[in-house]
Amino acid sequence: MEANEFVNCYADQKRAEAYAKLEFAGTYYLAYRDLPAVFAEHVKGKEAIDFGCGTGRSTRFLRDHGFQVTGVDISEDMIRKARQVSPDGDYRLIEDGDFRQFQRGTYDLVLAAFTFDNIATIEKKVRLFQQLRSLLNPEGRIVIVVSSPEIYLREWASFSTKDFPQNRLAHSGDVVKIVVTDHEDRRPVEDIVWTDEAYREVFGKAGLAVVQSYKPLAKGDEPYAWVSETAIAPWVVYVLRGT
Ligand SMILES: C[S@@+](CC[C@H](N)C(=O)[O-])C[C@H]1O[C@@H](n2cnc3c(N)ncnc32)[C@H](O)[C@@H]1O
Numbered sequence: 001m002e003a004n005e006f007v008n009c010y011a012d013q014k015r016a017e018a019y020a021k022l023e024f025a026g027t028y029y030l031a032y033r034d035l036p037a038v039f040a041e042h043v044k045g046k047e048a049i050d051f052g053c054g055t056g057r058s059t060r061f062l063r064d065h066g067f068q069v070t071g072v073d074i075s076e077d078m079i080r081k082a083r084q085v086s087p088d089g090d091y092r093l094i095e096d097g098d099f100r101q102f103q104r105g106t107y108d109l110v111l112a113a114f115t116f117d118n119i120a121t122i123e124k125k126v127r128l129f130q131q132l133r134s135l136l137n138p139e140g141r142i143v144i145v146v147s148s149p150e151i152y153l154r155e156w157a158s159f160s161t162k163d164f165p166q167n168r169l170a171h172s173g174d175v176v177k178i179v180v181t182d183h184e185d186r187r188p189v190e191d192i193v194w195t196d197e198a199y200r201e202v203f204g205k206a207g208l209a210v211v212q213s214y215k216p217l218a219k220g221d222e223p224y225a226w227v228s229e230t231a232i233a234p235w236v237v238y239v240l241r242g243t
Contacts, residue, residue: 006120016077018185020055026158030216031145031235042239045108052115056082107135113145117191129206133242142240152176154228172198211239
């Protein structure tokens with residue numbers, strides 16, 4: 001499948017039901033483990049947008065770490081489930097790329113946890129990053145958590161890719177497949193693989209600079225049956241500021 005025909009696989013009720021059961025265990029633990037320290041070091045203030053909030057895991061995480069947060073997503077199924085899980089949360093269904101309801105220049109933090117894995121093409125990534133940047137106040141930061149290209153090539157505590165040898169032929173920007181093994185929906189998720197070099201090109205085009213990046217590795221003493229996680233980082237975290 002070509003990236004320009006890419007469909008958001010999270011616009012799906014069954015996927016939303018399954019996704020809502022994922023929390024912070026297994027491989028996902030590594031995506032969230034370091035975020036409190038990252039926020040403490042890089043983010044001043046508590047006004048946050050959770051871009052691509054899904055069923056609200058990342059939104060609740062921000063709220064539990066003291067942020068006043070609005071979760072936004074383009075999937076009605078995911079937003080419906082987020083509201084069901086957390087009726088007092090602030091969740092907004094938006095049209096793709098339409099941020100008019102949010103005041104520009106006011107936010108301390110925009111978090112996008114795994115969202116950019118599902119956004120095809122450099123043009124669309126650049127456009128969305130420009131829009132997210134415009135929401136930040138002058139000291140504001142964008143923090144993104146994305147899949148490293150290696151996640152699509154190996155086995156993990158919470159993911160499998162062994163049935164998708166075609167992932168090995170994928171170049172940055174291509175569609176890849178991965179199965180989440182921590183929930184009952186074993187239909188593959190389709191993502192867009194994107195290298196570090198390609199992300200840095202996007203950031204530059206969107207008027208963003210990398211303040212810091214992290215590749216969280218497991219230490220080995222966590223209560224999970226790690227497969228590749230102690231040697232290879234499944235996720236990359238970027239802290240970004242406007243230039
Ligand atoms: C893998 S889920 C991550 C959910 C959540 N951040 C978490 O950590 O659990 C990615 C979400 O991004 C949303 N998404 C994809 N493209 C988007 C876009 N252009 N604007 C807003 N949300 C988007 C999808 O609908 C999906 O709910």
